[in-house]
Amino acid sequence: MPVIQTPASHGADAPGEPVIVLDGVKKRFGSFTAVERAHFSIDRGEFFAMLGPSGCGKTTTLKMIAGFEQPSEGRVVLESVDVSRTPPYKRNVNTVFQQYALFPHMTVAENVAFGPKSKKVPKSEYTRRVAEMLEVVRLGDFAHRRPTQLSGGQQQRVALARALVNYPSALLLDEPLAALDLKLREAMQFELKRIQREVGITFVFVTHDQGEALTMSDRIAVMNEGRVEQIGTPEDIYHRPASLFVASFIGTANLLPGELAGRDGDDVLVRLEAGGTIRASGGGTSVDDVGARPEGSPVSVMLRPERLLVSNEPTGAGISDGRRLSGTVEDLVFQGAAARLSLRLADGTDVITHVGTDTDLPFLRPGDTVEVTWQPGAAFVLPGWPPRAGASSTDVDQIEAAL
Ligand code: ATP
Numbered sequence: 001m002p003v004i005q006t007p008a009s010h011g012a013d014a015p016g017e018p019v020i021v022l023d024g025v026k027k028r029f030g031s032f033t034a035v036e037r038a039h040f041s042i043d044r045g046e047f048f049a050m051l052g053p054s055g056c057g058k059t060t061t062l063k064m065i066a067g068f069e070q071p072s073e074g075r076v077v078l079e080s081v082d083v084s085r086t087p088p089y090k091r092n093v094n095t096v097f098q099q100y101a102l103f104p105h106m107t108v109a110e111n112v113a114f115g116p117k118s119k120k121v122p123k124s125e126y127t128r129r130v131a132e133m134l135e136v137v138r139l140g141d142f143a144h145r146r147p148t149q150l151s152g153g154q155q156q157r158v159a160l161a162r163a164l165v166n167y168p169s170a171l172l173l174d175e176p177l178a179a180l181d182l183k184l185r186e187a188m189q190f191e192l193k194r195i196q197r198e199v200g201i202t203f204v205f206v207t208h209d210q211g212e213a214l215t216m217s218d219r220i221a222v223m224n225e226g227r228v229e230q231i232g233t234p235e236d237i238y239h240r241p242a243s244l245f246v247a248s249f250i251g252t253a254n255l256l257p258g259e260l261a262g263r264d265g266d267d268v269l270v271r272l273e274a275g276g277t278i279r280a281s282g283g284g285t286s287v288d289d290v291g292a293r294p295e296g297s298p299v300s301v302m303l304r305p306e307r308l309l310v311s312n313e314p315t316g317a318g319i320s321d322g323r324r325l326s327g328t329v330e331d332l333v334f335q336g337a338a339a340r341l342s343l344r345l346a347d348g349t350d351v352i353t354h355v356g357t358d359t360d361l362p363f364l365r366p367g368d369t370v371e372v373t374w375q376p377g378a379a380f381v382l383p384g385w386p387p388r389a390g391a392s393s394t395d396v397d398q399i400e401a402a403l
Contacts, residue, residue: 019044019169019202020065024074027060034060036226037074042170042204047196049205049213052223053249058206059174061223065204066095066172079169095172098179100159102147108158109134109143115166126165133161136198153184153191160195170202177212189215210250214238222246239304240282244382247302248392254303254351255386259296268381269322270301273389274345279322280381290381298385305391307378308353310341312370323376327351329368342391343370350390 018041027035035057042048050058063069064076067088076084083091102111109130116126134140137157147155163171177185193216196203207213213220214234221231230242241247258272267279268290280301282290290299327343343351353372
């Protein structure tokens with residue numbers, strides 16, 4: 001599909017050039033700080049998600065980019081221009097909210113044409129753009145319907161077309177899929193990504209749904225209590241989290257506390273509270289941070305459930321180089337292609353693993369002893385101790401929800 005040549009994508013702008021820069025941006029409401037010194041940039045054509053629990057400051061950050069809130073400190077730079085004090089209607093960004101607020105008395109085409117028409121774009125030009133955007137969102141055949149004659153997903157796509165038709169430098173999306181039911185939301189995740197690739201416009205997407213962020217984004221900023229804890233690709237965030245918060249917020253993580261017992265090349269050795277010494281890597285800067293700490297410092301080892309190999313017969317694998325744990329079976333929950341196995345280590349720590357249902361393992365019974373190993377590099381070290389040792393609590397919630 002061709003990339004639509006918007007005014008913003010013409011000319012000397014190189015890919016990878018920042019479209020939005022948050023330069024030390026802080027937002028206070030009275031004595032409360034909603035956003036702490038956000039300092040990052042978003043590139044042209046990027047699908048960028050801001051992810052975090054309710055109240056972490058995602059929407060406030062988005063509103064400062066849109067112009068609905070002004071920073072208490074720092075600058076918001078859009079297309080190399082400081083727009084910190086520029087009102088929303090003078091910024092070349094458009095926002096799509098959870099409530100689409102389409103004009104009910106106008107047709108789909110009239111809704112989409114509204115922006116360029118009120119900006120006095122010539123009729124031939126906006127007619128062409130409206131037709132183009134209705135094709136992009138696959139609503140070409142619905143141009144003459146009214147919003148009430150459309151499904152939720154179709155209305156959502158009209159809202160997108162209505163924003164994209166202005167050829168904004170960036171499209172800001174605040175939980176735009178939250179009003180849709182689960183099936184439609186999943187379908188729209190792929191649809192949104194397709195639309196973004198097709199138009200080549202920067203999308204900044206706010207969500208508290210990690211699955212949504214991981215599925216669609218080029219990069220994700222994970223926020224917690226007003227701070228950006230990590231910015232990275234979905235892969236980075238998942239496999240190389242920068243903090244215990246990121247590790248436990250994204251997916252399921254087994255977090256095993258221990259103390260730093262030494263360093264061996266790029267790896268660190270961790271003496272676990274649960275017993276035994278584990279070899280763990282830290283990938284980028286984290287291992288340097290952790291490895292540089294004195295021996296005895298509190299650290300945690302993160303093991304993702306799907307990277308653990310379970311055996312009900314002793315294999316001897318991983319014993320000599322710190323890649324082995326043993327535990328007893330607590331519970332086994334079938335989830336279609338995989339089963340979720342809960343284990344308990346000798347000190348009572350719970351560990352979750354995923355096992356294929358085509359193995360003999362589903363015949364395991366509570367109380368059976370098993371051993372767990374993993375490939376070199378699958379154990380990741382993080383500074384500090386989690387509030388609770390073992391499988392992250394999101395996981396327990398998911399199990400409860402499944403039951
Ligand atoms: P959610 O997912 O629930 O929308 P969020 O991460 O988007 O959460 P924000 O809406 O950015 O969170 O709010 C961050 C914090 O700032 C919250 O504690 C919120 O109560 C507070 N806050 C937001 N707007 C205001 C305001 N106008 N006045 C005072 N406090 C505010």
